[in-house]
Amino acid sequence: MTYSTVLPIWNAIRERFHKTANALPEQDLSLQLGTTSIGSLLHHTAEVEYMFAQWFFGKAMPEDGIPKPALTNKDELVEFLEASNERILQAMKELPEENWHKSMESPIGASTPLEAVGRLMYHTGIHAGQISLIQKNGNTVE
Incomplete structure (x- = not known):
């Protein structure tokens, strides 16, 4: 149930991000604000x-x-x-249902896999916004 519930939400967010990446002119990848470039994001x-x-x-x-x-x-x-999306999707699909709500220790602290997916969605959204901001205000650094 958890994978099938999470999948449509994940796909909606991830497909939008992928569309954004695909639509970027290659020269925009080197645009940056501070030390962060679109390519690095x-x-x-x-x-x-x-x-x-x-x-x-x-x-x-x-x-x-x-x-x-x-x-x-x-x-x-x-x-x-594309490869990272396939990898996380496969990992989610393979996770037994009973493990979705079990807290796990990680280098960024404890979280359940379900919470981790939420964090990934948030993470993707933050970087989509940063990409837009850099496109509007970034500089090309040689």
Whole structure:
């Protein structure tokens, strides 16, 4: 029940974020405010999904580690986002129903897998807003 309940909400948020990433002009990936670039936000979003899949859903990291796409290559970043989404979706699907509400310790504190999905949704939304802000106010740093 939990996976089937969470899935439509997750998909709505994640598909919107993916659409945003796909629509970005590649030159915008290097726009930044302070030390944060749009490319780094896309990478970070996917990286966190890999970490949450491990921490809260027991999905082991890939044997060769988390991919490291170029932060200025849109195709690589979009592919990385697709892979991280597939990984977290698979991890959620494989989690037994009785474990969705069990608190787990992680490097960011205790949380249930259900709470972790909520945190991921919030995290994605925050970075979507930052991307929009950087597009409006960011600078290209050579």
